Amino acid sequence: MHTLYVSRQDCRLSLRGELLVVKHQATVIQEVQLPLLDTILLFGNPQVTTQAIHACLKRQIPLIYLSQNGYGYGRLAPINAKNRHVAEQQRQMTAEHKLSLAKAIISAKIKNSKVFLQRQLRRHNITDNTQCLTTLTNCLAKIKIATSTEQLMGFEGAAAASYFPALGHCFQNPDFQFTHRNHRPPKDPVNALLSFGYQILWNHLLALVENFGLDPYQGCFHQFHHGHAALISDLIEPFRAPIIDSLVLWLINSHSVNFNHDFIYERGGCFLNNTGRVKYLKYFRDRMQENLKNFTRWDYLLQTIRTYRHSVLNPLIPYQTYAIR
DSSP states (O other): OOEEEEOSTTEEEEEETTEEEEEETTEEEEEEEGGGOSEEEEESSOEEOHHHHHHHHHTTOOEEEEOTTSOEEEEEOOOOOTTHHHHHHHHTOOHHHHHHHHHHHHHHHHHHHHHHHHHHHHHTTOOSOHHHHHHHHHHHHHHHTOOSHHHHHHHHHHHHHHHHHHHHTTOOOTTOOOOSOOOSSOOSHHHHHHHHHHHHHHHHHHHHHHHTTOOTTOOSSSOOOTTOOHHHHHHTGGGIIIIIIHHHHHHHHTTOSOTTTSEEEETTEEEEOHHHHHHHHHHHHHHHHOOBTTBOHHHHHHHHHHHHHHHHHOTTSOOOOOOOO
8 A cells, every 4th residue: 555645834746647746845855656556645735736636536546634733634535436335234234233343343452452562561571560451351351241332432441541551651761751641632742643643544544444335434333423434433443552552652762753853832732743744654654564474554454444344244244353462
């Protein structure tokens, strides 16, 4: 999967033959062959010519518009009338079917969080967080017998409340302190990195889900409200720890991001600045394309969506989502 990220401000995207050309003033920043592109993410105020937009839409390449901090404004996508029966099947799912899918998703999220945390605690020789692992194990057991989405939300919340403080002990760079999760807006650099990463991954999933004919607003765990694409918030859950949390931990512990130079404080929050965004997107792209036993993380995203689609169309087949071991 080849994604073009344009995060530098005041850039212009134009078309030259089969090339998409990214310029900043008169300087060419990047040239990308259209046939190789799957998605374009535009941060802030890049300008795109009409000719470039037409060429992208004809090639089924969505353009996703985000704020400089990664929050999605909207997207331009080609008209797609295929697979409408899949979305219709989503709307007809029974409450029992939705609950079984939600239980599989939240179980996978907590299992992945537990495995990831165990690895990091062992790697850094941290021995005083066994209570967190016990809490995660107990939440997993309770999910199996949950009878409602409300119960699942309670167990997921309890798991998160235990997981994030324990994760904070794994940061080995003294410049970065992390005790709990906060967002909207994030208040510190670690939360800024987590929020930005979740937003990027969320928007990628949105583009992929629509290509499979699924309705992104029909979730099984999160609820639709105020235009919220609930299904995307469902599907991202098992990937948070193994993709975004692990990347943020590596960026900080390897000193790949700088506490003093890569962040900006504004509007009551902390965000990545231009330099920080460029760094993050580079390492995010590298991680997603990394070969893992002949698969990339993009492959695992696609496989998860295919499996979910299959479970929607075949309610008797249990849904198995992404799991790390």
